[in-house]
Amino acid sequence: MFLSCWCPTAVLLLLALVGPDVFTLARPLRLAERDQPAVQKGVTVPLGRRRVVRRDAASSGLGDFADLFYTVEVQVGNTSTAVNLDTGSSDLWVKSSDCHTTTCRSSTSVAYSATTFQSSGASVDLHYGDSTSGTQASGPVGFDSVGIAGLTVTDQPFAAVNRTNNSAVQYGGAGILGLGFPAQSFVQAAVINLEFNTPLTTDAFVSSIDSLGPVVSRLVQTGAITQPMFSISLQRDTIDVSGHGQLTIGQLPAGVDNSSVTWVPVRLYSPADGGLNPPTFAPDETYPLRWEVPIDAVFLDGQELPASTEQPQGVDSSVVSALIDTGNSLMRGPQDIVNSVLSSVSPAYAADSSAAPVLPCSSAHTLAFQIGGTLFPVDPRDFVSPNSTGDAETCVADNLVATDPPSVGTLFSWSLGDPFLKSNMVVFYYGNLSHPSVDPPRMGFMSVVPSNASLLLQDAISSAQQDGGVFSSTVDVAPTPGASSNTVVPTPPISTGASSATPTSGQGSVSSSHPAAATLPASSHLPNGTSPLRAFGSLWFSAFSTIVLLFCCI
Structure with a gap:
């Protein structure tokens, strides 16, 4: 373990399929057709810099903590708070006001107020780390509106974490915004598992990405952004302060062709x-x-x-x-x-x-x-x-x-x-x-x-x-987002022929750990490195190894 690092581990498996027999997709645009910026359906979020100071490199602050944590402001229900950008995982989770661990008590970030939280009845237990280190985040899965840079997704599934020792929370963030593919989403898997428990539920999972998938994947599926992309550039806040960090969703950044x-x-x-x-x-x-x-x-x-x-x-x-x-x-x-x-x-x-x-x-x-x-x-x-x-x-x-x-x-x-x-x-x-x-x-x-x-x-x-x-x-502070200008209303879940199964106690829980594992349903454990989706398929494979997303652990 290195002093200047933090290490979450999560399973990262890409799945994003909605069959043509389920509903019709708009014709996908080729890259050449996406060269023109789509201002109406693309947004840029600056990772703002507040002030330059002379101090120890281990200075604290939101937005960028010593080049270890990069955050962006999101609106979850009635709560505006900063979450860490993470292309190595897919799920959104935020610490809730019910989190009273030492890490949560010492955090300077705003906790999610669950007054508008709609529980799904499911929960997740995410363990981050490699073979020498690790942190944990767990809590109920539910729904609320989520906004980022003027784009709001309604009824977004996420985890309201009530127990964590994750370093991101300790050093300025309230959680993690996963930007990966749907197949690594334990949150989506937990929600789907409450509704489906048959060999056909893999099909059910991919057909529900538009309504139950990760935030940006839903923006892609619903056409809320013109181009199915995002870009990231990070500022430098140690050694030589420079650069302008930003997250751009739906188009290439201004000035880049x-x-x-x-x-x-x-x-x-x-x-x-x-x-x-x-x-x-x-x-x-x-x-x-x-x-x-x-x-x-x-x-x-x-x-x-x-x-x-x-x-x-x-x-x-x-x-x-x-x-x-x-x-x-x-x-x-x-x-x-x-x-x-x-x-x-x-x-x-x-x-x-x-x-x-x-x-x-x-x-x-x-x-x-x-x-x-x-x-x-x-x-x-x-x-x-x-x-x-x-x-x-x-x-x-x-x-x-x-x-x-x-x-x-x-x-x-x-x-x-x-x-x-x-x-x-x-x-x-x-x-x-x-x-x-x-x-x-x-x-x-x-x-x-x-x-x-x-x-x-x-x-x-x-x-x-x-x-x-x-x-x-x-010291960088994630800029406060403006009022949402584009709201994505989720499409109702579409049946793929899989029969719904009444969940029994414990079936709505998904867990990733090191070794990565998910519990779908209760008492059944996935092999190491397995996507949460494989719990829904008709075949299980035991040869998967642990998928370690190597983040530096503080």
């Missing part, structure tokens, strides 16, 4: 890889599981690094891929490659791998990832952190750590978190949620690293030296 973005396909998972078994109304489709893309190569200071020799656990090693995860405050990669990089930049680490990878702050290094044939570097200012308060001479390369090798259900070798996203704007394009072969999911990348980044690092060091060795940091 399609020609400046490198587009690559999201990796698809076959059932043998731990992917989804296709529903009966789309038997030939193969689906993605997470925001994961192939990477061509990795470079350090312009030199291509050798391929990892670590052996994957029962999966094809011919494709190297990376999970793009805003909830991860670090970059994680294969143990041998990480050791090689740290040994190259830190003589102390080269001599003793148990030592901290310290190095002179002035020795600028660039770690770059080749994606879609284009190099996307990590700014030298994002590669290192201050080693101690008052010391602008010695830094530590603690933003790069090792992760587990690929395995069934977790094919990625790298998890690229906030250091990468501070250096690169990333577009997350859902495509056709029902038939991905028609309009495949993809991701777009655009580097925002200036050509003089190394000089800017030197300037930041000089400035810190003149200020007692303290690098600049800032």
